[in-house]
Amino acid sequence: MDLGLKGAKVLVTAASQGLGAATAERFSLEGAQVVINSRNLEKLQQTAAHIVEKSGHPVYTFAGDVSEVSAAQRLVKNAAETLNGLDILIVNAGGPPAGGFDDFDATTWDQAIQLTFLSAVYLIQASLPYLRQSSRAAILTVTSIAAKQPVANLTLSNAIRPAVIGLTKTLSLELGKDQIRVNSILPGITDTERVTHLMQSRADRNHSTPEEERAKSAGEIPLGRIGTPEEFANTAVFICSPAGGFINGVALAVDGGATRATM
Ligand SMILES: NC(=O)c1ccc[n+]([C@@H]2O[C@H](COP(=O)([O-])OP(=O)(O)OC[C@H]3O[C@@H](n4cnc5c(N)ncnc54)[C@H](OP(=O)(O)O)[C@@H]3O)[C@@H](O)[C@H]2O)c1
Structure with a gap:
């Protein structure tokens, strides 16, 4: 299937590794022109070189x-x-830090809201003048299954991600008249660098090994395995492409069916 992405102009933020990098790579393989961002320029340039190759x-x-x-x-x-x-x-x-309610002071809550919610507001506000000029405009927010079903020890994510979904849905209603589509993907556990760290810290806490923790996580997913960044990226690129235009x-x-909610 031709996704209709040849020459499309795409910005992927937080994309030096993980879900962002995989998505940028898939767009590039489809013939899009891609800008990637993260805080560390050196790592970012290595990722760009890898994708170009x-x-x-x-x-x-x-x-x-x-x-x-x-x-x-900027x-x-x-x-x-x-x-x-x-x-x-x-x-x-990047995701906000893991922990329970007692672990975070007011400053950490402010920072998490800036990172997880306000970044979306800032990026979308700044992009709208350009997207309104496009004939194939789409916005995708990357959130988490924590938005539908709280995940243990991820209090900040559980509390803030639903706000991003609320923003996404509201914008899809407001921006439809401008032919700008707005959607969100809620990834379940997907095999990125973040998850490697997560498994290590669970192993340290539970006196187990990262492999045992991975097996435990996979066992909670109906498909019996953790997702790949490529599976996330294929979905993201399709939703944003003209092929997914409605x-x-x-x-x-x-998430491999991990979310237990009916809707
Ligand atoms: N992987 C999963 O299983 C999973 C599941 C649910 C939700 N998510 C969410 O999906 C998002 C991506 O996850 P991931 O697994 O790909 O994470 P990851 O492997 O940790 O990668 C995070 C990326 O974000 C960049 N980044 C972090 N903070 C940034 C900031 N303030 N400004 C710009 N770039 C920033 C990092 O590069 P620099 O350090 O150079 O900035 C890196 O490129 C996160 O919000 C995560 O919580 C992931």
Whole structure:
């Protein structure tokens, strides 16, 4: 199937590794022009070089912290000027720290809201003038199954992710008239660097091994395994592509069936 992404102008934030990098790579393999972002420029450039080697299409890099309003605005401006417009925005950021309610003070809550919620507001606000000029505009927020079903020891994520879904759904209603589609993917446990660290810290806490912790996590998923970043990326790229052009306002769990909710 031709997804209709050749030459599309795409910004993927938080993309030096993990879900963001896999998504940027898939877009590039589909012939899109891609800008990737993260805070560490050196790592970002290595990721860009790796993608270019595979796809043969240019990938541009801009370092910046998307939780800071000025950095997010500068990033979008730089990306749109480099690409001469913007068709697709993938809103991604690192996850907030793990822990229970007693573990976090007011400052940590503020930082988590900046990182997980306000980064989406900043990036989308800055992108709208460009997306309104596009004939294939789409926004995708990367959230978590924590938005549907609280995950143990992820209090910040459980509390803040639903706000991003609320924003996503509201924007899908408000921006439909401008032909801008807005959707969210709720990843379940997916094999990225973040999950490698998570398994190590669970193993340290439970006096087990990362392999045992992985097996435990996989056992809670109906498909019996953890997802791959490529599976997430294939879904993200399809939803944002003209081939998925009637998908709007969706909050889609890509989790192997792990979410127990009916809807
Ligand atoms: N993997 C999963 O199982 C899973 C499940 C549910 C939800 N999620 C969520 O999906 C998102 C991506 O997860 P992942 O597994 O791909 O994480 P990851 O492997 O830790 O990668 C995070 C990426 O975000 C960048 N980043 C972090 N903070 C940033 C910031 N403030 N500004 C710009 N870039 C930033 C990092 O690069 P720098 O350090 O260079 O900035 C890195 O490229 C996270 O929000 C995570 O919580 C993941």
